[in-house]
Amino acid sequence: MKILVGYKRVVDFNVRIQVKPDGSGVVTDGVKLSANPFDDIALEEALRLREKGITTEVVVATIGPADCQAHLRNGLAMGANRAIHVVTSDAIQPLTAARTLLKLIEKEQPQIVILGKQAIDDDCNQTGQMLAALWNRPQATFASRVEVTGNAARVTREVDAGLETIEVDLPAVITTDLRLNEPRFIKLPDIMKAKSKPLETIEFASLGIASGDHLKATSYAPPPKRSRGVMVKDAAELVAALKTKGLL
Amino acid sequence: MTKILIIAEHLNGKLNSSTARCVTCAREIKPDAIDVLVLSDAPDAVAAEAAKINGVSKVLTVTNAANSHALAAVYAPQIAAVARNGYTHVLAPSTTFGKDVAPCVAALLGVAQVSDIMKASDAHTFQRPIYAGNAIVTVQAPADQVLVGTVRTASYPAAGNGTNAAPIEVTNVGVELPTHTRFVELAQAKSDRPDLQSARRVVSGGRGVGSKENFAIIFQLADKLGAAVGASRAAVDAGYVPSDLQVGQTGKIIAPELYMAIGISGAIQHLTGIKDAGTIVAINKDGEAPIFEIADIGLVGDLFKLIPELEQAL
Ligand SMILES: Cc1cc2nc3c(=O)[nH]c(=O)nc-3n(C[C@H](O)[C@H](O)[C@H](O)COP(=O)(O)OP(=O)(O)OC[C@H]3O[C@@H](n4cnc5c(N)ncnc54)[C@H](O)[C@@H]3O)c2cc1C
Numbered sequence: 416m417k418i419l420v421g422y423k424r425v426v427d428f429n430v431r432i433q434v435k436p437d438g439s440g441v442v443t444d445g446v447k448l449s450a451n452p453f454d455d456i457a458l459e460e461a462l463r464l465r466e467k468g469i470t471t472e473v474v475v476a477t478i479g480p481a482d483c484q485a486h487l488r489n490g491l492a493m494g495a496n497r498a499i500h501v502v503t504s505d506a507i508q509p510l511t512a513a514r515t516l517l518k519l520i521e522k523e524q525p526q527i528v529i530l531g532k533q534a535i536d537d538d539c540n541q542t543g544q545m546l547a548a549l550w551n552r553p554q555a556t557f558a559s560r561v562e563v564t565g566n567a568a569r570v571t572r573e574v575d576a577g578l579e580t581i582e583v584d585l586p587a588v589i590t591t592d593l594r595l596n597e598p599r600f601i602k603l604p605d606i607m608k609a610k611s612k613p614l615e616t617i618e619f620a621s622l623g624i625a626s627g628d629h630l631k632a633t634s635y636a637p638p639p640k641r642s643r644g645v646m647v648k649d650a651a652e653l654v655a656a657l658k659t660k661g662l663l
Numbered sequence: 664m665t666k667i668l669i670i671a672e673h674l675n676g677k678l679n680s681s682t683a684r685c686v687t688c689a690r691e692i693k694p695d696a697i698d699v700l701v702l703s704d705a706p707d708a709v710a711a712e713a714a715k716i717n718g719v720s721k722v723l724t725v726t727n728a729a730n731s732h733a734l735a736a737v738y739a740p741q742i743a744a745v746a747r748n749g750y751t752h753v754l755a756p757s758t759t760f761g762k763d764v765a766p767c768v769a770a771l772l773g774v775a776q777v778s779d780i781m782k783a784s785d786a787h788t789f790q791r792p793i794y795a796g797n798a799i800v801t802v803q804a805p806a807d808q809v810l811v812g813t814v815r816t817a818s819y820p821a822a823g824n825g826t827n828a829a830p831i832e833v834t835n836v837g838v839e840l841p842t843h844t845r846f847v848e849l850a851q852a853k854s855d856r857p858d859l860q861s862a863r864r865v866v867s868g869g870r871g872v873g874s875k876e877n878f879a880i881i882f883q884l885a886d887k888l889g890a891a892v893g894a895s896r897a898a899v900d901a902g903y904v905p906s907d908l909q910v911g912q913t914g915k916i917i918a919p920e921l922y923m924a925i926g927i928s929g930a931i932q933h934l935t936g937i938k939d940a941g942t943i944v945a946i947n948k949d950g951e952a953p954i955f956e957i958a959d960i961g962l963v964g965d966l967f968k969l970i971p972e973l974e975q976a977l
Contacts, residue, residue, distance in 0.1 A: 428932070431931065434798050441793075508775060510773075510775050532913075535795065538794070544764075544770070546770075547736065548736075548770035553736050553843045553844040554736060557759060557762075557763070569847065573907070574759040574760070574907070575758050575760070575907060576674055576849060577905065577907050578907075581734065581845060581846055581847055582845045583845075593900075594900060629805050630802045632801070632802050633801045633802070633803050637799070638798070638799055639938075642957075643956055643957070644959035645959070647960060647962050650962070650975070650976045652962075653944065653976075654973065654976040656960050657921070662921050662942055
């Protein structure tokens, strides 16, 4: 069995993003880039399934500009067997990403595709679901527990009402939530090993995908600011302040 | 003609208030019609509730045993089939229900999705948060395509109800439904407390609370205030409380009148979940904690000393 993992590079979660003064975008020059945290969790889960003997091969894939290679090497250093880089300098939208991943599925025939539930740059939370719909296969989104038995997976999902468990036939798409696992750290020797692992590049244009980038971003703005309020010195003052505001 | 289809969210025969929030968003678009679609094995009670929401033109029901649980793979083809009957917009709440199913509908219709709509400037121009709410982008969707969107429920109050009595119509979708996805169970913590997503008051605890046992003081304070209980990711990760209490970028986005953050440092991922709260109160022993930069009322000190004092003073 083979697992395909979506592995997007995003602005690091610790960066406090700034909107450009002219509202044309956000400042990304010189900003630290890392793997989307949910995708690290996706890769970790795939590696654990390999360690359990459920899969033999883990393939990481990214869609992004030429300099994403170092990012994919990190995925290989973490333990993926192979990497696929779909090269495009355009910032593609989820529908295009899903169509691209579907092409990779046709080529690779994985039994499980694991993606992060959302990328922390555009926060869309769409690609996995779109992929499952286009592929006409099950989806198990927001996973906090995955158990693979034979031709099905039992997945516990973090939903608003609590924890939902569903069973999906394979092949299927799984998207990860934060509590699925804690990704391992990359060790130095693994970085050396990763250099010789196969990394295939595919030009996005060569895939002949109809673009799904239908949305046009017209302007960016910083969010409405909340400002610092008052400090009170004890519980009694806090209660008084809440009463003044009519909240008690 | 602008015709909006809203996907009703419901559980155990009750309509979720997120649906009425979607109606408010839909009204902002000033459409010719707002229809609500209820997929269920027994839709009558939910449909009756939806029909009362002011602004709703019509409620459509699809009854099918396969709809007894909200499985995206089962719901999506039915929603897409109804949407093809002349709807210009399909809206769902940006809750785990809507986030799960809406992108499938968009993909089946071959259109993009606008996630987390916080404002509709017109029928095809929307504002939405990106980068954990650190930037707001205005996006324009093509006018010649169906617009699929999820509504950031914290941005819209629930539409009122009572005066409306929209007609309820049974529809048949005639699409084949997959059997590859099966519901197993929903583990729900039993609680008499208000629901976190719609509560007027929320008391949240963070890592500073220190343990599952200690969290009792957060629950106690919440009960005294008639508040819902929330938590930071750190508190959930540490196992103090279940995951459905997490507030933030990857948890629940809420807008209570009063939010009390206790032993929470104020990471951006947490703050993005409470930006629309009316009044934010922070209690933290570290006077430099970032939560104080946005708190309306701050109190520096040990929560284990302050919370009992606060309960006394209430
Ligand atoms: C992709 C991603 C998504 C995330 N999503 C979310 C999310 O949805 N929600 C979320 O909350 N976080 C989220 N996080 C995590 C976030 O970055 C923070 O790690 C988390 O919010 C910290 O929780 P905390 O404030 O409880 O803990 P800490 O940051 O450890 O803060 C604990 C606070 O308690 C105070 N304290 C300790 N003891 C006491 C005491 N006795 N009395 C008073 N105060 C005390 C300390 O001074 C400190 O300020 C996400 C992170 C990532 C990378």
